[in-house]
Amino acid sequence: TSNQMWGGRFAAGPDAIMEAINASIGFDKRMAAQDIAGSRAHAAMLAATGVISDSDATVIREGLLTVLSEIEAGTFAYSNALEDIHMNVEARLKEIIGAPAGRLHTGRSRNDQVATDFKLWVRDQLDAAETGLLALIRALLAQAEAGAAWVMPGFTHLQTAQPVTWGHHMMAYVEMFGRDLSRVRDARVRMNECPLGAAALAGTSFAIDREMTAEALAFDRPAANSLDAVSDRDFALEFLGAASISAMHLSRMAEELVIWSSAQFRFVTLSDRFSTGSSIMPQKKNPDAAELIRAKVGRIFGANTALMMVMKGLPLAYSKDMQEDKEQVFDAADNWMLALAAMEGMVRDMNANRDSLAAAAGSGFSTATDLADWLVRVLGLPFRDAHHITGSLVAVAEQRGCDLPELGLSDMQAVHPDITKDVFGVLGVENSVNSRISYGGTAPSQVRAQIERWKAKL
Numbered sequence: 001t002s003n004q005m006w007g008g009r010f011a012a013g014p015d016a017i018m019e020a021i022n023a024s025i026g027f028d029k030r031m032a033a034q035d036i037a038g039s040r041a042h043a044a045m046l047a048a049t050g051v052i053s054d055s056d057a058t059v060i061r062e063g064l065l066t067v068l069s070e071i072e073a074g075t076f077a078y079s080n081a082l083e084d085i086h087m088n089v090e091a092r093l094k095e096i097i098g099a100p101a102g103r104l105h106t107g108r109s110r111n112d113q114v115a116t117d118f119k120l121w122v123r124d125q126l127d128a129a130e131t132g133l134l135a136l137i138r139a140l141l142a143q144a145e146a147g148a149a150w151v152m153p154g155f156t157h158l159q160t161a162q163p164v165t166w167g168h169h170m171m172a173y174v175e176m177f178g179r180d181l182s183r184v185r186d187a188r189v190r191m192n193e194c195p196l197g198a199a200a201l202a203g204t205s206f207a208i209d210r211e212m213t214a215e216a217l218a219f220d221r222p223a224a225n226s227l228d229a230v231s232d233r234d235f236a237l238e239f240l241g242a243a244s245i246s247a248m249h250l251s252r253m254a255e256e257l258v259i260w261s262s263a264q265f266r267f268v269t270l271s272d273r274f275s276t277g278s279s280i281m282p283q284k285k286n287p288d289a290a291e292l293i294r295a296k297v298g299r300i301f302g303a304n305t306a307l308m309m310v311m312k313g314l315p316l317a318y319s320k321d322m323q324e325d326k327e328q329v330f331d332a333a334d335n336w337m338l339a340l341a342a343m344e345g346m347v348r349d350m351n352a353n354r355d356s357l358a359a360a361a362g363s364g365f366s367t368a369t370d371l372a373d374w375l376v377r378v379l380g381l382p383f384r385d386a387h388h389i390t391g392s393l394v395a396v397a398e399q400r401g402c403d404l405p406e407l408g409l410s411d412m413q414a415v416h417p418d419i420t421k422d423v424f425g426v427l428g429v430e431n432s433v434n435s436r437i438s439y440g441g442t443a444p445s446q447v448r449a450q451i452e453r454w455k456a457k458l
């Protein structure tokens, strides 16, 4: 038997393989609530504009609520033969209310319907991402506040560079996730135009009111071009782009937590609640959550690439290729939200080991730049000469197996005779971080100012 929704011209039903490749109900049932909200808005508009009767609209709208309650109760029987969520819902509506159900699809198509449903779904996920990012930023701010002045090594090339503060490092992540937040908000503004009423591709001859449905579904306005409205998946790609960058940020932070929680670093202790053990090595406490967060960018960026490749070269307007958009976005959204929540939990629970951070801060000649700066400021040397002299002093200290503050004044003067004992005043790590008072620098006063700025902003 041919399809009850579109089978008029067909003598035979689809091959089983055709049905298998065509059906999207297995995954697009996640848009059931959005589909029903869209259909309810459409029915109300059709009645308001006189396209269908008020009484038909009323039974349609109530029947759709019954369908929704069946879906929520888990009693709804999904059918592969009905392809997707749109036709599954409409077919069930017909079983419940009879003939008026056939009037719901007036002046619309599954093309504008799926674009609308999917936008509503992605918009909810942008809101969820905003919530998740805000929670993570708040957890980072709490860490930064507690340790605004705790010294730790700052790295470039993962080699000791200059001392920084724990608070400064936490605030670097706040800036990163803060940009993710602004990307999410930007994307939401741009995507918030309603495709409903674009119909198949050309609009409709019925006197519909697209402003009304747009407003009912909390869109800012109807999408202005019907061809574009049904073929646009930019909103999904922007979601995946924002998710990819955020997942990349999460992976960088996760990598640092993996390194920092190792016995060799001991910068942080992760909580038991966000760690796992080994089935063979009894001593192990593994940072599995951090490792999994580090990995999530793989599938999320993969989804971004996959959808970009699906959309590339598609002619206007709708093509069935676009049905391949949803699984990518669903998977990326699930994993982005999970990674954000896991990172927030880890950050909230973790303890920075202040003593290990301080001990590491002073190793690796981390204040060599302070020494060179002193030679410039006090002895008036050109920076390049100061750099070279300091390098020689580092080589001496390295030979002795000591750090710069442990060199004697005579060792120093052997390299440059004008060096005085005052130089030791700049070799301490506390002095080093306290001196970095330039805007955005690591001095605790600057870090506290940035914390206050963020707290005022949130």
Ligand code: ARG
Pocket: 024, 028, 083, 084, 110, 111, 114, 318, 320, 322, 323
């Ligand atoms: N299941 C389809 C999708 O996800 C809905 C739109 C189908 N439209 C059509 N004319 N075949 O894209």
